[in-house]
Amino acid sequence: MxxxxxxxxxxxxxxxxxxxxxxxxxxxxxxxxxxxxxxxxxxxxKVPFVHPVSTLMLKDQLLLQTIERQWIDIDNISPHLVNAVMMSEDGQFCSHSGVDWHQMSLVVKDAVNGEPARGASTITMQTAKNLFLWNGRSYFRKALELPLSMATDIVLSKKRVMEIYLNIAEWGPGIYGVEAASQHYFKRSASKLTLQQASLLAVTLPNPAVRNPTKPSRGMVRTANIVQNRAKKAGPYVTCVR
The missing domain is CATH 1.20.5 (Single alpha-helices involved in coiled-coils or other helix-helix interfaces)
Structure with missing residues (x-):
């Protein structure tokens, strides 16, 4: 037994x-x-006629929330907008490989010294996050974001990265992409934006939930003026998207 x-x-x-x-x-x-x-x-x-969507857009659609989004080719977007966004978000976009390691090292140094965190996300990093990840400030998400950003820079051209970013970035609750934002706020196509309008849209990007380019605060106007002046001199910095 x-x-x-x-x-x-x-x-x-x-x-x-x-x-x-x-x-x-x-x-x-x-x-x-x-x-x-x-x-x-x-x-x-990589295919030009493919129009990617962001994870945030998918979430809104799954929750049956109304979204505004119209794809527009980068060649049809006002150069004022492209220049303003690059000068506001990532002035070294054309020269780094998806991650700005110099800025990243400064962020790490500030964190070690207990200083307030600064932003170091490149346009490529924001594009990768919007395409594949979620919003948040966790170290785990950031760790995933870095290799995805480098892969994005390897697989896609700089011009294509910028085109996708401008078409999936959130410019307000349920407003995705620069064409929808331009139509919503200024009642005109993104191809017709003035430098002032483009600068106001650019400085809306860091916090679209509370910033409105048609009702800018004094701080927004001040920052937009700085971006506007930088955009006028952006020629050498934006060659990769021309």
Whole structure:
């Protein structure tokens, strides 16, 4: 009897082990798929007529919320807007490889010294985040954002990255992309934006939930004027999108 009992016990253990290994293999396969998926999608996003959507747009659609979005090719967007956004968000966009490591090192130094955090997200990093990740300030999300940004810079041209960014960035609750923003706030196409309007839209991007380019605060106007002056001299910095 004792021998039979032990044998049955061993048989049960043998059954459990393959089941556990099967679950681990499944988790590994899912993890590998999630790692490969962004690269596959980036390959698809290289195609000019493909119009990517952001994870935030997908969330709003799943929640049946109304969104405004009209895709516009970068060649049809006012150069004022492209220049203003680059000078406001990422002046070194054409020269870095998706991540501005100099700015990133300054952020790490500030964190170590206990100083207030500064922004170091490049346009490429924001594009990768909008395409594949979620909003938030967790270190885990930032750790995922860095390799995704470098992969985005490798797979897509600078011009295509900028085009996608301008078409998926949020400019207000449910307002995605510069064409929808331009129509919503200024009743004109993004191709017709003035430098002042473009600068106000550019400085709205860091906090579109509370900033309104048609009702700017004094701080917004002051920042927009700085961006406007920089945009006038942006020629050498924006060659990669021309």
């Amino acid at each position: 004792e021998k039979d009992f032990n044998q049955n016990k061993d048989d049960g253990d043998d059954t459990a082990k393959p089941a556990g290994k099967g679950r681990l293999r499944l988790v590994f396969k899912i993890g590998l798929f999630l790692l490969i998926l962004p690269i596959l999608l980036l390959g698809i996003y």
